[in-house]
Amino acid sequence: MNAVHALAALLVFPGVLYALPMGWLMMGAERKLRARFQGRIGPPLIQPFYDFVKLAAKWPVARALSDRRIMALLPLLAVGTTLGALALLPVFPNERGFSGDLILLVGLLEMPPLCMVLAGYASRSIYGEMGATREAIIDISCNVSFFAALIAMSTGAGSLHMTVIALATPWQVRLPALLAILICLPVKLRLNPFSIANAEQEVLTGPLVESEGRLLAIWELAHALEWVALIGFVVTLAIPYRSGVWWLDALLFAACSLVMVMLLTLLASAMGRLKLRQATRLIWRYSFVLATVALATAFLHRGN
Numbered sequence: 001m002n003a004v005h006a007l008a009a010l011l012v013f014p015g016v017l018y019a020l021p022m023g024w025l026m027m028g029a030e031r032k033l034r035a036r037f038q039g040r041i042g043p044p045l046i047q048p049f050y051d052f053v054k055l056a057a058k059w060p061v062a063r064a065l066s067d068r069r070i071m072a073l074l075p076l077l078a079v080g081t082t083l084g085a086l087a088l089l090p091v092f093p094n095e096r097g098f099s100g101d102l103i104l105l106v107g108l109l110e111m112p113p114l115c116m117v118l119a120g121y122a123s124r125s126i127y128g129e130m131g132a133t134r135e136a137i138i139d140i141s142c143n144v145s146f147f148a149a150l151i152a153m154s155t156g157a158g159s160l161h162m163t164v165i166a167l168a169t170p171w172q173v174r175l176p177a178l179l180a181i182l183i184c185l186p187v188k189l190r191l192n193p194f195s196i197a198n199a200e201q202e203v204l205t206g207p208l209v210e211s212e213g214r215l216l217a218i219w220e221l222a223h224a225l226e227w228v229a230l231i232g233f234v235v236t237l238a239i240p241y242r243s244g245v246w247w248l249d250a251l252l253f254a255a256c257s258l259v260m261v262m263l264l265t266l267l268a269s270a271m272g273r274l275k276l277r278q279a280t281r282l283i284w285r286y287s288f289v290l291a292t293v294a295l296a297t298a299f300l301h302r303g304n
Helices: 003-011 016-037 047-056 065-087 101-109 111-122 126-157 162-168 171-188 213-238 246-270 276-303
Strands: none
Touching: 003 016, 003 065, 016 047, 016 065, 016 213, 016 246, 047 213, 065 101, 065 111, 065 213, 101 111, 101 126, 101 162, 101 213, 111 126, 111 213, 126 162, 126 171, 126 276, 162 213, 171 213, 171 246, 171 276, 213 246
16 A cells, blocks of 8 residues: 555545544434334434534543543544554455555554543543443453454455455355354444443443543544444455445445444344343354354365
């Protein structure tokens, strides 16, 4: 990837100019669709943007200088790493990224949950620490299956290059690996039945309980970008088709992302929140088994 392509991916598509409005649209669509599924009217589609502007206009609570710096650094780091992950997504068929960019992409995607866990422990609140502990446990349980599925796809494709993995992974490996990743997706987006860390009725929004005003606005922005990055990551892996026409590939990417939002919202609306033990058991019982099947199939395919 040359400097011009890297800058365009970061700032235009699928970076800032695309990800900001799409992230707010995804969060707004999730809230609107969930309300409709439950027989309510729901907020307008652009309500997440209104919330961001309202929160950004509020002054933060006075804190010690060290606490203020830590609490400000973590959401900014989450936003920056998510934008970096978006720039690595192989939306177009031309050569982008570099050999081994899957490792960097996954590392960048894992930074926002880690920042949220650290924010919970830095909040000096028992509710924040409890939410951070839940976030860490459920994320670790999910990542075992998530990483195993990605290793299976990279083994099947014979490469750690995202473009090669997205286009060349055999279907007998791709299908179980994608199913394992899809089970992990609601965990990473903190949706039902895995919305354990931010359960309002139990831990008062979890790790971010002490975040307010501008800090909370940046966290909301980071979460919106997470929606775009994680769903876009799954879409690029699930659809091994590129037309070569840039606007058609971009339109297909955006449309499939919105369809994924609708399916995730339907699942979240149909299911209640699980307990921590139930959630981890479900992940290990289904997602890990599917990832193991994909990994075994990939090694058999490479052996032949």
